[in-house]
Structures are given as structure tokens and as C-alpha cells.
Amino acid sequence: MHEYGRSCPLPITSCRRIGQWRELWAKRIDQMEAFWANMMAAGPASPFDRLFLESFPYYLGLAENAVQYVADTELDDEPLRVDYAAFCHERLPQAGWVEGTEAKLPLDWVYDHCARDLAEWVRHLYNKRGLGCQRVVRQFFQDYGHLAPLSSFAWRLVYARLLFPLPYFECIEAYYTTADREEQARQERALRKLLDASREYEQFLASFAETAGIANHIRLPAVEWLPPAP
Template sequence: MLQRLINQLYGIHIQEEFKHGPYSACQDQNNLYLLIPVGAMEEDSVIELERLTSHLKQYGDASVCQFLKSKDGKNIVEWEQSRYCVLAKASSETRPLKRLGRKLAKFHYRGRAVPFEIRNINRIGMWKTFWEQRLNQMENVWNGQIMQSPENEFERLFIESFPYYMGLTENAIQYLSDTELDDQPAFVDSGTVCHERFSVQTWGDSLTMKNPFDWVFDHCARDLAEWTRERYFHNIKTYEPAVRQFYQDYATITTLSSFSWRLVYARLLFPLHYFECIEDYYITGSEQQRHVSEERLKKYLDQTREHEEFLRDFFTLAEVPTRRYQIPEVEWLKR
């Protein structure tokens, strides 16, 4: 499909089609092309993403994908009753990513210099609302479950474990609220280009690709916390050296403020792993996927003590000057 689409709507002749991550992709001598389904995404959001790619490219980021205009000058094209964008990236760069923390800090630095207002993909100041909504939705499900006997092991574990994770979520919301009340943002706390969920895999390995459809406009703490969360759960026994090095590398470009560190910690306190596990179970219609969710939940509950130690020791691991910055700790984690 992609070959015909690229040929007819963009006038580019491609011989081979393949998968690049979740996307259909193809390549010519100069560029790699990705086909991005945009569904019902508003055109204004796509325009914002295109402006951000141009800004980052202008500021020296060569690994950002660029929007390809169709033959009639459009960003969004329609093909077989669906809407798509095509992204292009020069395919010459094949160096593996090193010192990811430093590269992310440069990315954030460039993103803070955006000279225009971001509206559609802006997430600044919205964490508390999102967390409260998610907590209320899950509490409603839980209330429905406790009125009846659990039908299986997953439901029993959910009924028993939710009060603990509700408390942890309330801790995260309170920590965030206290930060916004007690601390003052610095320049480093300005909004920047971030990712929905930043991880080791986000930019690829041998070919560094920064896909604008991964982006939101938010505080840099979002990317830092989500990378850290992913590394911790990737292997709870061996995460420490990678996390320590990541923050050391980030600090070679950017010094985080106390406000930044407190936002990172608030986001780590929010038990996203638990929410996603429960949500995945109830959303899927597949018994196999439900079994996977049940095994994940059992693992998370078995690792509760290790997770508490991770939260307790995070500031020490990341070498945060908590006394100088007067960063509060969560008292019950210290016990």
C-alpha cells in the first residue's frame, strides 16, 4: 500500500516496503519514509508538530523526521478512507545512541526556545487533573467489584491491592500540589518538547529518528521520570548504574532546579505501571492477554518492597542535593 501511496500522492518511486517499529516504511537512496496514521487527529495539532520539527531542525537537530508535503502541498492525505502523514528522515546516520541523558538534555534545551505558543499538544500543568481522573475511574471499577465476589484470581488481587495504590496515587497528587504551592519554577522549568512516554527505544538504536507524533509540550521532568520508570521495571536488579549515568550525562548540559526534581519524583510516585496493568486487563477481550495482565499484577505485588526502596533511594541514586534544595521526602517510605 505504501509504495502506491508514495508514488501516486508524492511522486516518489520506491522498490521496497518494510516495517519500522509499528509503522509501514520504505526507502530510497536518500531517505527513509514512515507512514503515520493520524485517524481523527485535528489538523491544528499536525501543524503544531510540523512547526516544532522545523524549529528543532533549524536549531541543529539533524535526527528529527520532517513532514513530507504531497504533490498538492498537503501535510495530511487521504487514502482508502483513512488519513495519513508521511515523514521523511535522511537514512545516512547509522551511529548508535550514546550518552542518551546528554542528548535528551540538548533536545530539551532546543525545545525551550520554541518562539510560538503551543496549544493543542500542551500538557503543562495538567498532570494533577489527569491523575485524579484516572484514579476516580479506577475507584469506580473497584467499588463495583467489592460489591460482589471476585470471579477469578485477578479480580481478587485487584480488590485487595487497590487501596494501597490509591494511597500511593494520593501521595503523588499531594507531592505535586505541594511543589506547585511551595517552590518557585526556574528557567529550566519552562515548557519544552517532550514525549508521551520516553524510553531507551524511543529514538531507535542504529538509526536515530525523532518522530514528532511521539511528542507533547510539557515539563522536562516528564521524560526524565518516564525513562527512569522504564529502566527500573526493565530489570529491578540492575537498573542503578544506568540511572546514575543517565542523570550525570543530563547534568553536563542542564542543571535541574528543586522544582524540576520534585516534579520528577511526583511522577515516579504515581503508580502508572499498576494503572496500566488493571486497565489492560479490563480493556482486552483476549483471554491470553488477560492472563498476561494477571501475571504482571502478581509480579508487581511481589515486588512492592523493592519498588518502595526504589522510591526511597531515588534522590540518592540520582545524586540530588536534597538538603541544599530543601526537597521533602515521603515520610512513610523512610520507615
């Protein structure tokens, strides 16, 4: 799917996302930071509000690290052919066909860097297996690399996307955009689970190069505040 997208001869504009991550993430960060500041001024009205108020500065820092990582990658590294825009999923693994259903709706696709899909699939594997995902993540990248070896530029974008705390943003947004009590309760459980696992996810990020099997030939710039890789 990615390879077909890289060779697409048609101009694609309305669903184009490549090169826009920094701007889109920064907008999302600004919106949530403004919402958080207003709630800080008003004070929490629910347990979820309190969790949000206490946790947002941490995830704000993580998100800003991700934005800076993309900026540094674009300045420091050179894209290769594998870095051409490709057909990607708006959001993996929510595409139903991934689990075996053969419905592939183009409305669920965007034109973006392959790192979008790769990072979201790795995030999915981590969510299923935690730190025990190392073997399957490494095999996944080996299989992909047989068809399209990733450049240093691509690896850095994969890592930047894993840095960006998308599950946290989605959880907060889902809670505050629904009036359904059951859905709010589900999002509160999801947020508590995220917060409880934050230290473990830091370990995953710190050891990602080793997990992906690239530590010996690709240099991923370190995020200084993360714990040293085990």
C-alpha cells in the first residue's frame, strides 16, 4: 500500500498530511493548553477534571518534545525515496481490515509519510503487550525493511510520533466532547491506566532503538530526560 502511494502520479491535496505534523500537533497542543488554563482558573468539578489538571503539564512536555523532534529531523537529516508521501491510514489500528475484514475505504486514508502507519502499529503492539512487545516489533520492522528499508529520516519520524502522546489527547478530547456517562466512565478508566503506565512507557521510549533492532546502525537523538535504556 505504501509503495503504490509513493509512485502515485496524481496530485493529492485535500488529504495530504506530509510535512504538516508540527503545525497540526502545535495547534492541538495550543487548544488543549488553553482549555487546561481555563479549567485551572475555574477549578476541578469532577475526579476526571483533577486528573487532567494534574497530568497535563507532563504530557504537554512530551508533546512539545515530539514537535521539536520533528523540527530537528527536518533540519538535520535528508529524506530518501522511502520518505516520499504514501497512502496511509488516518488512524491505525482502527482500520477494520487490519484484523481480517476486507473492507478498505479510501475515506479512511491520508497521503502522508509511512512513519505514520509504522508508529501507530507499534503503539498498538505496545498497548497489547507492554514491554514484552520487543520480539514482535523487531520482526515487524524486519519484514517491512525487506520491501522498503527505512532511512534515518524515517526512523526519526517514527520515534517522534511515538513521543507524541496521542492516546492522552484522544482520551481527554473524548471525555469532554461526550455527554454519555458510560463513555465518560470508560475514558476515566483509560486515563487512569495511561497515567499508571507512564513510567513504563518512558522505558519503552528509552529502549526503542534496541527494541526495533537499529541501535547499532541508526542514531536516534536521545531525549535527555528519559531514563537510560536498560
